[in-house]
Amino acid sequence: MAMTLLTADQQAIRDLAREFAAGEIAPRAADWDRNGAFDRDVLDRLAELGFLGMLVPERYGGLELDLPTYLVAFEELARGDAALALTLHIQNGPVPYVLMTHGTDEQKSAWLPELASGARIAGFALSEARAGSDPASMTTTARRTDGGWTISGAKKWVTNGGRADVMLVFARTGDVDSGRNPIGAFLVDRSSPGYRVGKRERTMGLRASETVEVELDDVQIAADRLVGDPARGLGYALEALDLGRLGIGAQAVGIASAALEHAIGYARERRQFGRPIAAFGAIRSKLAVMATRIAAARALVMDGARAWETRDVPVADAVSVTARSAMAKLMASETAGLVTEEAVRIFGGYGFMREYPVEKLMRDAKATEIYEGTSEILRLVIGRSLTA
Numbered sequence: 226m227a228m229t230l231l232t233a234d235q236q237a238i239r240d241l242a243r244e245f246a247a248g249e250i251a252p253r254a255a256d257w258d259r260n261g262a263f264d265r266d267v268l269d270r271l272a273e274l275g276f277l278g279m280l281v282p283e284r285y286g287g288l289e290l291d292l293p294t295y296l297v298a299f300e301e302l303a304r305g306d307a308a309l310a311l312t313l314h315i316q317n318g319p320v321p322y323v324l325m326t327h328g329t330d331e332q333k334s335a336w337l338p339e340l341a342s343g344a345r346i347a348g349f350a351l352s353e354a355r356a357g358s359d360p361a362s363m364t365t366t367a368r369r370t371d372g373g374w375t376i377s378g379a380k381k382w383v384t385n386g387g388r389a390d391v392m393l394v395f396a397r398t399g400d401v402d403s404g405r406n407p408i409g410a411f412l413v414d415r416s417s418p419g420y421r422v423g424k425r426e427r428t429m430g431l432r433a434s435e436t437v438e439v440e441l442d443d444v445q446i447a448a449d450r451l452v453g454d455p456a457r458g459l460g461y462a463l464e465a466l467d468l469g470r471l472g473i474g475a476q477a478v479g480i481a482s483a484a485l486e487h488a489i490g491y492a493r494e495r496r497q498f499g500r501p502i503a504a505f506g507a508i509r510s511k512l513a514v515m516a517t518r519i520a521a522a523r524a525l526v527m528d529g530a531r532a533w534e535t536r537d538v539p540v541a542d543a544v545s546v547t548a549r550s551a552m553a554k555l556m557a558s559e560t561a562g563l564v565t566e567e568a569v570r571i572f573g574g575y576g577f578m579r580e581y582p583v584e585k586l587m588r589d590a591k592a593t594e595i596y597e598g599t600s601e602i603l604r605l606v607i608g609r610s611l612t613a
Contacts, residue, residue: 235294242298246305254306257433258585263309268343278341279317285337293530296475303479307589308433314472315385319465320347320393327453327461348389350380350439351462358602367396367409376444386437390415398455407456419444430588469597470550474526474557477593481519481561484568484586515564522557529553548610551603561590
């Protein structure tokens with residue numbers, strides 16, 4: 226609905242994603258939500274279309290899309306089901322980003338084709354029970370050994386944790402009292418002795434996404450599983466969060482767009498006092514605010530994506546890429562919350578029933594205000610950028 230001008234290539238990838246989401250994702254989303262899992266075959270189909278490696282270079286089997294084009298497609302897929310989209314987000318965004326920017330040529334050749342083809346599903350293990358908004362306080366450790374590293378600790382709220390074949394694990398590589406706070410990034414196989422998938426969380430929304438604890442009990446890995454500098458992993462994670470927040474922003478816009486579509490359809494069909502409720506000013510006012518907020522959120526996401534693509538080029542204003550990503554996620558996630566809540570109100574009593582789609586969308590939307598930076602943290606990030 227927003228007047229975002231798309232290139233011919235962007236329109237083509239959007240249309241492909243929209244068609245797939247409408248035909249193969251949305252009709253199954255309610256069942257996935259009830260069952261707590263989506264079907265593996267949908268990942269296989271997405272891999273065939275290239276949607277598991279959208280940012281991965283072509284030489285490694287990916288589509289090599291720029292970030293704005295990726296987010297156009299990702300929004301459409303999230304519109305079909307936000308839980309499935311969360312798996313796609315990890316597979317396309319933070320994990321391959323860290324590999325592409327900080328991995329060796331050998332690591333890129335070994336891992337990126339596996340991710341793009343769907344042969345391996347990836348996870349991103351940063352947060353811990355006492356290290357959520359403050360990842361620098363993590364206690365998971367990685368100790369050097371002859372020929373490699375030994376990792377011990379526990380990660381929490383790990384998306385894809387139950388499905389992931391390989392996990393990008395962040396762990397402390399030095400003495401916390403040294404003042405340097407060195408943290409490394411490591412690729413850990415699910416099959417490694419000492420690696421265990423722990424409790425699966427019972428979540429309010431995104432129920433088809435597996436959010437779990439991952440325990441690492443003296444997991445031994447080879448030296449070539451370290452990605453980049455062993456003391457700069459936290460910096461890599463924060464870079465990935467700038468990218469990831471734009472992805473979550475697009476996910477939130479997709480959720481909100483689906484809610485608006487359902488609300489408009491219901492308002493046209495539902496009759497009270499002898500006419501459709503869409504004819505009443507109160508309903509039209511709600512729909513107007515919903516549509517306007519979605520358009521604004523989408524514009525901020527795309528602005529952040531363009532800033533990301535040109536992040537090495539000086540810009541006229543002083544707003545950093547980190548702040549733009551935070552702005553986009555803040556606006557989009559809070560828009561998703563507002564729009565889905567209003568959609569439930571428009572549906573009235575039916576909106577509260579599991580048989581109708583808007584209650585699921587409202588549950589799913591809430592998560593976007595929490596992961597990859599709560600709204601409170603994002604406001605701090607933006608404010609710090611403006612006053613630094």
